[in-house]
Amino acid sequence: MDVYKINGGNRLRGTVKVSGAKNSAVALIPASILANSSVTIGGIPEISDAWTLKALLEELGGEVTFNDGQMVIDPTQMQAIPLPNGNVKKLRASYYLMGAMLGRFKKAVIGLPGGCFLGPRPIDQHIKGFEALGAKVTNEHGAIYLRAEELIGAKIYLDVASVGATINIMLAAVRAKGRTIIENAAKEPEIIDVATLLTNMGANIKGAGTSVIRIDGVDELQGTKHTIIPDRIEAATFMIMAAAIGDGVTVDNVIPFHLEAVTAKLREMGVKIEEGEESMYIHRSDILQSVDVKTLVYPGFPTDVQQPLSVLMTQAVGASKVTDTIYSARFKHIDELRRMNATARVEGNSAIIQGPSKLHGSTVTATDLRAGAALVLAGLIAEGQTEIQDIHHIERGYSSLIEKLCAIGADIRRESITISAIERAK
Numbered sequence: 001m002d003v004y005k006i007n008g009g010n011r012l013r014g015t016v017k018v019s020g021a022k023n024s025a026v027a028l029i030p031a032s033i034l035a036n037s038s039v040t041i042g043g044i045p046e047i048s049d050a051w052t053l054k055a056l057l058e059e060l061g062g063e064v065t066f067n068d069g070q071m072v073i074d075p076t077q078m079q080a081i082p083l084p085n086g087n088v089k090k091l092r093a094s095y096y097l098m099g100a101m102l103g104r105f106k107k108a109v110i111g112l113p114g115g116c117f118l119g120p121r122p123i124d125q126h127i128k129g130f131e132a133l134g135a136k137v138t139n140e141h142g143a144i145y146l147r148a149e150e151l152i153g154a155k156i157y158l159d160v161a162s163v164g165a166t167i168n169i170m171l172a173a174v175r176a177k178g179r180t181i182i183e184n185a186a187k188e189p190e191i192i193d194v195a196t197l198l199t200n201m202g203a204n205i206k207g208a209g210t211s212v213i214r215i216d217g218v219d220e221l222q223g224t225k226h227t228i229i230p231d232r233i234e235a236a237t238f239m240i241m242a243a244a245i246g247d248g249v250t251v252d253n254v255i256p257f258h259l260e261a262v263t264a265k266l267r268e269m270g271v272k273i274e275e276g277e278e279s280m281y282i283h284r285s286d287i288l289q290s291v292d293v294k295t296l297v298y299p300g301f302p303t304d305v306q307q308p309l310s311v312l313m314t315q316a317v318g319a320s321k322v323t324d325t326i327y328s329a330r331f332k333h334i335d336e337l338r339r340m341n342a343t344a345r346v347e348g349n350s351a352i353i354q355g356p357s358k359l360h361g362s363t364v365t366a367t368d369l370r371a372g373a374a375l376v377l378a379g380l381i382a383e384g385q386t387e388i389q390d391i392h393h394i395e396r397g398y399s400s401l402i403e404k405l406c407a408i409g410a411d412i413r414r415e416s417i418t419i420s421a422i423e424r425a426k
């Protein structure tokens with residue numbers, strides 16, 4: 001089993017460069033299925049989700065290369081091969097194969113997705129959208145079967161502003177006949193990134209990034225080149241690490257506008273942040289103040305950042321409260337933080353964290369991607385050695401994390417260990 005080992009206490013200093021956005025990459029890669037020639041995407045992060053999607057496109061008959069952050073996808077020989085099991089279960093974003101395959105082949109069989117378990121993560125709004133476009137959708141033995149004679153544009157009101165449903169409906173609707181209007185669409189920057197790629201492929205999309213998106217379907221989409229936006233969640237993670245244990249860290253390759261909610265909350269805690277055009281320079285104040293935060297859809301505070309932020313709260317003076325309005329059960333990291341001497345408890349969809357606490361190095365488990373990032377931060381702060389298990393969750397979403405952290409002064413390494421069944425059961 002591979003683990004991260006961290007010797008805590010080293011101060012972070014220097015520049016860390018943010019990679020391309022995971023949540024864009026995992027939608028842009030399936031979007032290439034819709035093209036009639038090669039699609040080249042630059043800035044793809046070195047994460048396991050990207051490699052898994054590459055393997056899935058190859059299972060469909062695509063030719064895919066992935067070198068130095070550039071993925072070239074030739075979708076011309078792809079077929080509507082059923083994917084009820086296997087790789088689709090390794091990540092959440094395999095659900096985008098549904099929209100893209102429906103758009104191109106008018107049929108698909110895709111197993112229900114995996115990804116982080118954060119409480120219930122239904123896909124009813126995706127299915128409602130596909131049905132409104134004219135698809136027959138059934139769930140058979142854990143796989144979603146989609147089939148349409150033809151796709152016809154429709155007006156679709158999303159009951160929740162879902163990132164996945166907005167993108168998935170867009171992927172199918174670009175090849176529907178006539179106009180589709182998505183109302184109460186999600187507004188995350190990754191949606192604009194996907195709309196930009198599709199537009200460069202020849203799609204007709206207006207309003208991406210607002211709550212009403214209009215799509216006029218086209219008969220054909222061609223190959224193109226695209227460079228992905230920076231990962232605002234990775235950027236926020238480094239900003240929080242810099243605030244917790246930095247002596248001046250520049251987080252480079254960011255779009256500061258995408259980070260406004262995070263920047264504002266960190267400033268409220270007393271963190272000093274200087275915004276550049278494409279970078280953030282972070283130096284903490286001597287005393288961190290406790291704050292309350294509520295996660296919301298974009299442009300609100302991102303749910304994907306609340307777990308790392310809760311570790312910073314263990315270092316703030318007084319009681320902080322994190323309420324997650326998107327995922328009510330996204331608090332598994334709190335139990336692990338308690339092992340490290342944090343004073344924290346979960347009440348409903350909130351965590352209450354009392355600081356400041358002296359964190360102690362311990363053996364902990366990454367229960368999901370951002371819980372893992374939170375534990376890396378806790379390990380960097382803690383006295384002594386921390387061992388993080390189940391790091392495959394972290395590696396779904398953070399590109400070259402060890403290398404990036406070592407370059408700014410952290411003492412963290414990846415190690416293979418053998419672990420007995422008895423120890424594993426503890």
Ligand SMILES: CC(=O)N[C@H]1[C@@H](OP(=O)(O)OP(=O)(O)OC[C@H]2O[C@@H](n3ccc(=O)[nH]c3=O)[C@H](O)[C@@H]2O)O[C@H](CO)[C@@H](O)[C@@H]1O
Pocket residue numbers: 023026092093120121122123124125126127160161162163164165186303304325326327
């Ligand atoms: C691959 C990807 O981009 N993942 C991101 C995406 O996940 P994902 O696209 O799965 O998240 P959604 O925006 O769809 O989910 C938001 C909320 O809507 C609910 N919901 C969603 C769809 C649906 O059909 N029915 C329904 O009830 C969910 O349970 C959740 O409470 O957005 C989340 C919210 O910003 C982020 O945490 C994830 O990192």
Ligand SMILES: C=C(OP(=O)(O)O)C(=O)O
Pocket residue numbers: 022091092093114115116304369370397
């Ligand atoms: C929840 C996340 O990812 P996914 O939707 O891929 O599980 C995340 O990126 O924090």
